Amino acid sequence: MFLSSKSLEKEKDHVEGFAPELAWVTKAGDKDLEVPVAIRPTSEAVMYPYYAKWIRSHRDLPLRLNQWNSVVRWEAKQTTPFLRTREFLWQEGHTAHLTEELAGKEVLEILELYAGVYEQLLAVPVVRGRKTENEKFAGGYYTTTVEGYIPSNGRGIQGATSHCLGQNFSKMFDITVEDPANKGSHIHVWQNSWGLSTRVIGVMIMVHGDDKGLVLPPRIAKTQTILIPVGINKSTTPEDRKKHEEQLDGIRDTLKKAGVRAESDWREGYTPAWKFNDWELKGVPLRIEFGPKDAAKEVVSWARRDTGEKGTIPIAEVATKVPELLETIQADMYAKAEKSFREHRLQITKWEDVLPALDDKNVVLIPFCGDGKCEDRIKELTTREDTQPDVPESQKLPSMGMKSLCIPFEQPEGVVAGETDCLSPECQRKAQFWTMFGRSY
Amino acid sequence: MFLSSKSLEKEKDHVEGFAPELAWVTKAGDKDLEVPVAIRPTSEAVMYPYYAKWIRSHRDLPLRLNQWNSVVRWEAKQTTPFLRTREFLWQEGHTAHLTEELAGKEVLEILELYAGVYEQLLAVPVVRGRKTENEKFAGGYYTTTVEGYIPSNGRGIQGATSHCLGQNFSKMFDITVEDPANKGSHIHVWQNSWGLSTRVIGVMIMVHGDDKGLVLPPRIAKTQTILIPVGINKSTTPEDRKKHEEQLDGIRDTLKKAGVRAESDWREGYTPAWKFNDWELKGVPLRIEFGPKDAAKEVVSWARRDTGEKGTIPIAEVATKVPELLETIQADMYAKAEKSFREHRLQITKWEDVLPALDDKNVVLIPFCGDGKCEDRIKELTTREDTQPDVPESQKLPSMGMKSLCIPFEQPEGVVAGETDCLSPECQRKAQFWTMFGRSY
Numbered sequence: 001m002f003l004s005s006k007s008l009e010k011e012k013d014h015v016e017g018f019a020p021e022l023a024w025v026t027k028a029g030d031k032d033l034e035v036p037v038a039i040r041p042t043s044e045a046v047m048y049p050y051y052a053k054w055i056r057s058h059r060d061l062p063l064r065l066n067q068w069n070s071v072v073r074w075e076a077k078q079t080t081p082f083l084r085t086r087e088f089l090w091q092e093g094h095t096a097h098l099t100e101e102l103a104g105k106e107v108l109e110i111l112e113l114y115a116g117v118y119e120q121l122l123a124v125p126v127v128r129g130r131k132t133e134n135e136k137f138a139g140g141y142y143t144t145t146v147e148g149y150i151p152s153n154g155r156g157i158q159g160a161t162s163h164c165l166g167q168n169f170s171k172m173f174d175i176t177v178e179d180p181a182n183k184g185s186h187i188h189v190w191q192n193s194w195g196l197s198t199r200v201i202g203v204m205i206m207v208h209g210d211d212k213g214l215v216l217p218p219r220i221a222k223t224q225t226i227l228i229p230v231g232i233n234k235s236t237t238p239e240d241r242k243k244h245e246e247q248l249d250g251i252r253d254t255l256k257k258a259g260v261r262a263e264s265d266w267r268e269g270y271t272p273a274w275k276f277n278d279w280e281l282k283g284v285p286l287r288i289e290f291g292p293k294d295a296a297k298e299v300v301s302w303a304r305r306d307t308g309e310k311g312t313i314p315i316a317e318v319a320t321k322v323p324e325l326l327e328t329i330q331a332d333m334y335a336k337a338e339k340s341f342r343e344h345r346l347q348i349t350k351w352e353d354v355l356p357a358l359d360d361k362n363v364v365l366i367p368f369c370g371d372g373k374c375e376d377r378i379k380e381l382t383t384r385e386d387t388q389p390d391v392p393e394s395q396k397l398p399s400m401g402m403k404s405l406c407i408p409f410e411q412p413e414g415v416v417a418g419e420t421d422c423l424s425p426e427c428q429r430k431a432q433f434w435t436m437f438g439r440s441y
Numbered sequence: 442m443f444l445s446s447k448s449l450e451k452e453k454d455h456v457e458g459f460a461p462e463l464a465w466v467t468k469a470g471d472k473d474l475e476v477p478v479a480i481r482p483t484s485e486a487v488m489y490p491y492y493a494k495w496i497r498s499h500r501d502l503p504l505r506l507n508q509w510n511s512v513v514r515w516e517a518k519q520t521t522p523f524l525r526t527r528e529f530l531w532q533e534g535h536t537a538h539l540t541e542e543l544a545g546k547e548v549l550e551i552l553e554l555y556a557g558v559y560e561q562l563l564a565v566p567v568v569r570g571r572k573t574e575n576e577k578f579a580g581g582y583y584t585t586t587v588e589g590y591i592p593s594n595g596r597g598i599q600g601a602t603s604h605c606l607g608q609n610f611s612k613m614f615d616i617t618v619e620d621p622a623n624k625g626s627h628i629h630v631w632q633n634s635w636g637l638s639t640r641v642i643g644v645m646i647m648v649h650g651d652d653k654g655l656v657l658p659p660r661i662a663k664t665q666t667i668l669i670p671v672g673i674n675k676s677t678t679p680e681d682r683k684k685h686e687e688q689l690d691g692i693r694d695t696l697k698k699a700g701v702r703a704e705s706d707w708r709e710g711y712t713p714a715w716k717f718n719d720w721e722l723k724g725v726p727l728r729i730e731f732g733p734k735d736a737a738k739e740v741v742s743w744a745r746r747d748t749g750e751k752g753t754i755p756i757a758e759v760a761t762k763v764p765e766l767l768e769t770i771q772a773d774m775y776a777k778a779e780k781s782f783r784e785h786r787l788q789i790t791k792w793e794d795v796l797p798a799l800d801d802k803n804v805v806l807i808p809f810c811g812d813g814k815c816e817d818r819i820k821e822l823t824t825r826e827d828t829q830p831d832v833p834e835s836q837k838l839p840s841m842g843m844k845s846l847c848i849p850f851e852q853p854e855g856v857v858a859g860e861t862d863c864l865s866p867e868c869q870r871k872a873q874f875w876t877m878f879g880r881s882y
Contacts, residue, residue, distance in 0.1 A: 001480075001511055001513065001528045002528065019470065019471075020470040020471075021469070021470060022469065022470060023466045023468075023469050024466060024467065024468040024469070025464045025465060025466055025467075025480070026465065026466075026467045026468055027464075027465040027467055027477070028462070028463065028464050028465070028515035029460065029461040029462060029463060029515065030460075030461075036468070039442075039466070039480075069511070070442055070510070070511075072442065074469035074470065087442045087443065
């Protein structure tokens with residue numbers, strides 16, 4: 001968990017990038033420590049001294065380790081549960097390879113796994129791309145990223161990153177192997193690091209949730225289908241009640257055998273309406289209601305959490321129709337989120353269109369030169385001064401300036417590198433690529 | 442990970458117990474924090490404010506949560522890898538129950554699980570018992586423990602603890618439910634907490650390891666059986682080599698099908714002797730050597746890591762004989778460790794026998810009154826003053842005094858509570874029980 005400043009300082013850009021956010025332990029019990037220690041903000045500087053010991057031969061490569069742990073970054077920015085917290089739980093992978101090519105291949109493989117977590121599991125679309133020099137990992141060679149979009153406020157959010165560290169750290173921590181092609185000479189290994197945090201949960205909540213509570217995509221819902229008995233009341237005879245119970249739990253068991261994570265809610269003392277709300281709050285994708293009327297018609301009644309749509313399924317068909325319905329919900333949730341992100345990702349070619357687009361809850365693709373100072377200036381130029389100090393915060397237009405989210409791998413037509421102008425009104429350079437900018441977390 | 446002093450201070454004994462070991466974050470970046478935060482040494486004070494929100498009705502009980510996380514206790518004592526480190530990874534369970542009886546039952550169930558981890562998995566014997574008042578969890582009601590023994594230095598070591606917190610924390614954090622038997626009145630819940638850390642790995646290494654390296658019990662060994670080709674050299678034809686390879690890997694596959702975690706070591710450029718040492722260092726319980734001579738006799742040759750014993754098994758019988766042999770190794774390792782602990786757990790009834798027993802690498806069972814100050818004094822009385830300041834540390838008799846390890850649940854004959862004298866030469870009280878004392882970690 002701890003990091004000495006000695007180890008951290010080995011990679012100059014790395015320490016500069018993280019220093020402002022380091023939490024320092026300076027005291028133990030009532031005594032001041034002789035040498036304060038920082039809580040790790042990421043584990044490169046903790047792990048790589050050991051990599052130098054463990055990696056002796058090219059036969060030790062690739063070395064690929066992953067760990068799940070909390071890290072601490074004491075951000076000055078406002079914190080938001082799950083999305084930006086000072087302590088967060090993540091996995092961080094740290095790998096070492098013989099060549100740049102092998103490292104680079106893995107960077108993209110991992111990025112695609114992260115994209116899969118968002119798109120395939122969480123039904124959240126992401127844009128794959130590369131970070132600008134300003135936004136890349138401190139001390140790294142280049143950073144790839146998947147970027148998401150929060151419809152309710154139009155902000156972009158970094159989903160997960162996969163970095164190629166190049167040989168920057170291996171040179172500082174002296175991680176070498178003998179060159180297999182050239183006995184006696186040594187090669188500094190090529191390193192990657194990559195991480196995904198519990199932020200994914202927050203993004204999923206923000207993208208799909210509504211005013212009734214969570215809306216969970218079926219693939220990751222702990223309970224995919226909740227069965228709620230209806231039409232059972234004080235006038236129901238114990239025999240009828242028992243019969244109904246057995247039938248409903250029988251349907252639940254049929255669903256379980258079909259691979260559906262189904263539960264029935266037999267809690268006493270709550271009305272069906274109360275239970276409906278309770279499970280909607282918890283985001284369960286599909287509710288099945290089952291009462292004596294349904295039993296008489298040999299159907300179950302269902303209601304989707306995502307759209308509110310309702311219908312019935314013959315009891316005899318639940319084992320096939322419910323899994324189908326869940327896959328439909330999953331696909332529809334993704335399609336809706338994808339449409340929303342696509343429609344709010346605007347290609348902008350006039351500077352004066354930028355701020356209105358942001359205010360209209362869009363992220364923007366602009367021709368950009370890639371220069372770090374130009375990027376800083378773009379942020380300043382899009383930061384709104386507070387001209388109405390007496391208006392309540394919630395009624396003002398957002399003041400937050402935009403920063404770069406990524407240079408998408410999929411580049412639309414229209415920017416010719418070295419010919420098209422950079423969009424910044426103060427920049428004399430030529431654009432290199434379309435770059436996605438936005439207000440962000 | 443962090444804890445405010447406000448929350449920590451709610452339980453007075455708890456904060457007093459942990460305050461000397463708290464690591465304090467006082468600075469972030471280059472700014473001093475207005476309110477320093479401590480890194481949690483255990484999570485009661487972090488979690489229980491939430492328990493107060495989550496637990497509303499007796500229907501919410503029992504609430505049973507477990508988490509794996511690192512905690513920090515900045516010990517002044519010497520640290521030892523795995524056994525006593527300032528940061529350690531553990532699981533901590535925190536549960537809430539309606540009655541003392543239900544809580545007490547769980548305390549013992551969990552303790553038995555911990556005993557099972559040591560005895561059934563790690564082949565390490567433990568003594569089950571209760572901690573004295575001095576050694577119980579700070580702020581708790583009572584603490585149960587499993588205590589181990591390190592043969593090489595004769596020290597006791599706490600294996601894992603299961604605490605009943607009583608209502609101490611629920612009163613301070615206001616965790617209540619309506620009394621189901623008495624509407625309108627409220628009951629403070631009964632709480633437990635229990636933890637087992639990666640210390641188990643250290644204890645296992647210390648109990649079984651030898652000068653050649655690790656000795657792993659088969660049940661927890663990642664590789665239970667390593668197959669090493671022998672008698673293959675430069676004069677072996679490629680055909681013969683291929684045939685041998687297929688036969689050895691076939692045996693490995695047979696073992697895998699039989700549920701044995703078996704691997705073959707085909708690494709080039711290393712002699713069989715080098716490989717033997719390498720796998721001994723790693724503690725693999727059973728080595729199988731297989732060469733052309735074995736093939737001709739239709740046997741495999743084996744060697745046990747724990748005893749060095751060797752033998753052969755017909756190839757046709759490996760699927761039954763190897764699993765049997767692994768279970769024998771497991772049982773023998775436990776039996777050896779159990780005998781060692783039993784023979785070094787001495788019942789002592791004369792004070793003058795205590796120090797020689799400790800120096801002879803024993804832990805001792807003594808009649809003890811249970812009083813905290815008496816226990817402190819026993820530690821002082823058994824701490825050896827340094828009368829030979831010029832003799833090197835390694836040649837001196839140990840100076841460390843003894844502390845109580847536990848009051849074993851299994852009490853031998855010989856102490857009659859309230860009649861037998863406490864063994865401390867300065868104590869006027871009567872003994873309550875046999876108590877196990879020892880030098881410890």
